[in-house]
Amino acid sequence: MEKYTLTTRILHWITATSVLVLFFSGWYMVQLDYYSPWYTRLPEWHIFLGVVLIFLWTIVIIRIFTHPSKDFSMSYKPWERFLAKWVKSLFYIMVITMLISGYLLTTADGDGYLLFGTIHLPAVSHFSSHQIDTLGNIHQYTSYALMIFVVLHVLGTLKHQLIDNDHTLNRML
Amino acid sequence: MQKLLTITFFLLTSAVGFADTYQIDTKGSHAFVQFKIKHLGFSWLYGRFDKFDGQFVYDEADPSKSSIEMTVQTGSVNSNHTARDKHLRSDDYLNVDINPTATFKSKSFTETENGHGTVTGDLTLNGVTKEISLDVAFVGGGKDPWGGFRRGYEASTELTLTDFNIKKAAEGQTVELIISVEGIKQ
Numbered sequence: 094m095e096k097y098t099l100t101t102r103i104l105h106w107i108t109a110t111s112v113l114v115l116f117f118s119g120w121y122m123v124q125l126d127y128y129s130p131w132y133t134r135l136p137e138w139h140i141f142l143g144v145v146l147i148f149l150w151t152i153v154i155i156r157i158f159t160h161p162s163k164d165f166s167m168s169y170k171p172w173e174r175f176l177a178k179w180v181k182s183l184f185y186i187m188v189i190t191m192l193i194s195g196y197l198l199t200t201a202d203g204d205g206y207l208l209f210g211t212i213h214l215p216a217v218s219h220f221s222s223h224q225i226d227t228l229g230n231i232h233q234y235t236s237y238a239l240m241i242f243v244v245l246h247v248l249g250t251l252k253h254q255l256i257d258n259d260h261t262l263n264r265m266l
Numbered sequence: 267m268q269k270l271l272t273i274t275f276f277l278l279t280s281a282v283g284f285a286d287t288y289q290i291d292t293k294g295s296h297a298f299v300q301f302k303i304k305h306l307g308f309s310w311l312y313g314r315f316d317k318f319d320g321q322f323v324y325d326e327a328d329p330s331k332s333s334i335e336m337t338v339q340t341g342s343v344n345s346n347h348t349a350r351d352k353h354l355r356s357d358d359y360l361n362v363d364i365n366p367t368a369t370f371k372s373k374s375f376t377e378t379e380n381g382h383g384t385v386t387g388d389l390t391l392n393g394v395t396k397e398i399s400l401d402v403a404f405v406g407g408g409k410d411p412w413g414g415f416r417r418g419y420e421a422s423t424e425l426t427l428t429d430f431n432i433k434k435a436a437e438g439q440t441v442e443l444i445i446s447v448e449g450i451k452q
């Protein structure tokens with residue numbers, strides 16, 4: 094069985110873990126009590142991991158063009174190929190949306206953000222309170238849509254692995 | 267001589283007294299809706315609302331006939347911290363999507379001395395209407411250098427946040443409201 098290249102596999106699992114950790118940390122941190130010791134700490138780690146993912150995702154996107162993966166989908170039914178293609182494309186777009194909205198939210202006051210007191214994240218622009226609330230809504234609702242897609246993506250993988258027995262998951266391991 | 271005449275004229279007209287309407291000078295930004303709240307019990311945090319408008323009526327002959335109405339855009343809350351302001355606008359605090367305005371409509375004014383007094387009325391905040399009283403300090407009034415006539419007041423009161431269903435407020439947590447207005451006679 095032919096696998097995805099090692100770089101693709103490593104990138105896939107690091108970014109997949111990052112996306113899941115970002116979702117649960119983000120979801121949890123906005124509900125934290127003000128007096129929780131994590132109230133200031135967790136958002137810093139969320140932003141840190143988010144910035145790491147911005148770099149990794151840039152590599153992922155560049156590699157779509159420079160190192161396109163072998164198309165393993167020939168064995169699939171046409172509707173499966175169609176679905177897999179769209180789910181994948183939307184994955185890329187939704188993650189990009191998450192990264193951009195998250196970064197703009199973090200630096201929305203126009204002064205940039207000082208991560209861990211040392212790393213300066215430069216501001217792109219200064220946003221009005223209305224724009225900031227819109228960015229917040231985009232970040233929140235896109236994250237829910239993204240999670241629905243992760244579930245579909247994982248269900249699809251499980252179907253191939255358990256029902257069709259066609260090594261789909263093994264290629265990524 | 268002429269000066270004396272104008273002063274006499276002014277004194278006479280003001281003694282006669284009308285219920286004058288004053289537009290709160292938000293255009294020239296000579297009015298402020300501010301608040302202060304304790305942070306961790308260690309310090310005072312000041313914030314303000316940038317967008318509001320209103321007017322008051324002052325009746326010199328019978329100050330008890332005076333009244334005030336103000337509307338504050340809750341989404342304009344500004345505490346000098348972008349992330350905190352976003353949080354204050356959310357449904358954890360001011361819930362500005364659902365309750366974009368806070369209003370105050372006075373029901374009575376009791377003048378004590380030197381123009382000071384107490385105003386009582388209905389405050390609607392976060393969709394909850396409650397009667398509150400504010401201490402009113404008269405700051406000054408008279409002709410401005412540009413041909414108008416102005417009066418200025420500062421009013422303050424303390425609100426208990428849970429009275430207005432503020433979700434993330436701690437039990438018994440209070441905020442002090444300080445409203446400073448200058449009205450231009452219409």
Ligand code: HEM
Nearest residue numbers: 108109112113162165181184188243247250261262264265
């Ligand atoms: C957490 C559970 C996940 C599992 C079990 C999983 C599994 C897989 C598998 C088996 C493949 C190969 C599919 C194929 O052969 O066509 C794959 C591809 C892919 N996965 Fe995931 N994935 C997971 C999460 C994620 C997440 C969170 C993302 C989003 C960042 C993601 C993005 C992708 C992308 C973009 C591809 C296509 C790779 C390519 O075209 O080269 N996956 N995933």
Ligand code: HEM
Nearest residue numbers: 115116119120123140143144191192195196198199233236
């Ligand atoms: C795929 C990547 C990401 C996911 C899945 C994610 C997920 C989340 C979630 C679920 C929330 C809570 C939203 C809410 O309920 O209001 C959140 C909030 C937040 N995220 Fe992310 N995030 C990602 C990337 C980023 C990045 C790259 C940054 C910044 C560099 C960032 C900065 C923030 C900030 C500042 C908040 C708080 C927003 C607020 O005050 O409401 N996020 N994130």
